[in-house]
Amino acid sequence: MTLLREVTExxxxxxxxxxxxxxxxxxxAGAPSGRxxxxxxxxxxxxVLLGAVTVVAxxxxxxxxxxxxxxxxxxxxxxxxxxxxxxxxxxxxTALGSEVDGLQSGGLLPPALQExxxxxxxxxxxxPVEGPGMVVSLTDxxxxxxxxxxxxxxxxxxxxxxxxxxVNELWAAGAEAIAVxxxxxxxLSAIRNAGDAILVDLQPLNGPxxxxxxxxxxxxxxxxxARSAGLGFLQLLSAEYDIKNEVSTSEGMYLPGAGSPTxxxxxxxxxxxxxxxxxxxxxxxGTTQDRSEEDNG
Numbered sequence: 001m002t003l004l005r006e007v008t009e010x011x012x013x014x015x016x017x018x019x020x021x022x023x024x025x026x027x028x029a030g031a032p033s034g035r036x037x038x039x040x041x042x043x044x045x046x047x048v049l050l051g052a053v054t055v056v057a058x059x060x061x062x063x064x065x066x067x068x069x070x071x072x073x074x075x076x077x078x079x080x081x082x083x084x085x086x087x088x089x090x091x092x093x094t095a096l097g098s099e100v101d102g103l104q105s106g107g108l109l110p111p112a113l114q115e116x117x118x119x120x121x122x123x124x125x126x127x128p129v130e131g132p133g134m135v136v137s138l139t140d141x142x143x144x145x146x147x148x149x150x151x152x153x154x155x156x157x158x159x160x161x162x163x164x165x166x167v168n169e170l171w172a173a174g175a176e177a178i179a180v181x182x183x184x185x186x187x188l189s190a191i192r193n194a195g196d197a198i199l200v201d202l203q204p205l206n207g208p209x210x211x212x213x214x215x216x217x218x219x220x221x222x223x224x225x226a227r228s229a230g231l232g233f234l235q236l237l238s239a240e241y242d243i244k245n246e247v248s249t250s251e252g253m254y255l256p257g258a259g260s261p262t263x264x265x266x267x268x269x270x271x272x273x274x275x276x277x278x279x280x281x282x283x284x285x286g287t288t289q290d291r292s293e294e295d296n297g
Contacts, residue, residue, distance in 0.1 A: 097260070122177075125186040125258040129177045132251045133215040134222060136166050136234075140208035141242030156241050158210055160193040166212055167191065169230030173221045175214035177255050181205045184258040201258075218249040 121127045141156035167178055167185065178185045183200040190201060197204045214221065225231060225247070237243040 124261055125177065125184045126260055128255060128257045129215055130252065130254045131215045132218050132249070133175070133213060133253050134170065134173075134218055134225065135214075135246075135248050135250055135253070136170070136212045137246045138162060138166070138210045138212075138237070139244040141244065154196075156243065157196065158198065158207065158243055160191050160198050162237060162243070163198060163210055163212065164191050165233055166230060169225060169228050169233075170212065170214040170221070172228060173214075173216075173224035173230070175216045175221060177215045179213050179255040181211055182256055184256055186258050186261070188261070189258075213250075213253050213255060215253055215255060218251075222247075222249065 122129060138158045140158055163180060167180070170178055180191070180200050183203050183205065185200070190199075192199050194204070198207070198210065199205070231247075234245045234247070238245060
């Protein structure tokens with residue numbers, strides 16, 4: 001009972017009560033304690049020290065460094081030199097291209113060389129061509145007609161592999177020139193996907209319909225295409241993925257040229273060099289060994 005009475009009558013410990021009384025007296029007198037003064041002074045000193053350290057660090061970071069400035073100057077000089085060199089080489093390439101065009105169109109080349117040159121330009125896809133041929137179109141599906149075309153699942157859209165397969169089958173069927181949505185294909189062309197877009201030589205194609213035009217003998221191409229796996233592949237795309245397709249022939253098509261190919265390596269033939277054998281591209285005789293020796297040092 002004594003303990004309960006003590007707890008009831010004096011709930012606060014005497015030590016805490018004494019400390020509360022002292023603080024009340026100091027507050028009433030308006031004089032802060034020594035400990036409070038020391039705390040305030042310490043806080044001010046720490047704040048001043050942190051501010052000084054921050055100022056020094058910022059000034060050190062913003063101060064220009066000689067090595068960095070020198071490196072930047074060297075890089076700027078190299079960029080200017082390389083840019084001037086590229087401009088000079090581009091101007092020379094343009095002048096040489098104009099000279100070549102003048103030689104080709106001026107009738108200065110021998111007839112045999114002129115004929116070979118024209119054939120090379122046709123085969124490489126450099127110039128436009130026109131004639132009869134075969135047309136295959138692929139159109140994105142709509143998921144079986146249950147959703148909007150734009151919301152169709154990814155498997156119902158035409159992919160780069162689909163276009164590649166049809167193009168390869170047309171080449172095998174006897175096509176002499178092929179273009180996909182007016183993008184001419186050459187021996188160096190690449191058909192790739194970038195997200196949902198199909199690229200031909202890094203040029204995006206406009207969907208949802210992709211038109212593959214192939215110039216050649218229409219009747220022979222139709223027969224060979226029907227005998228190949230191409231027709232079955234188109235039926236599979238239609239049945240499994242709702243990708244619509246259409247195969248037809250045309251008596252007159254125009255395929256644009258791909259432009260002049262980029263010349264990556266060449267050398268002036270030596271005097272008295274033997275002529276290239278059949279099946280060997282012009283200018284390659286004796287260059288394989290020379291080039292390997294140059295690559296080895």
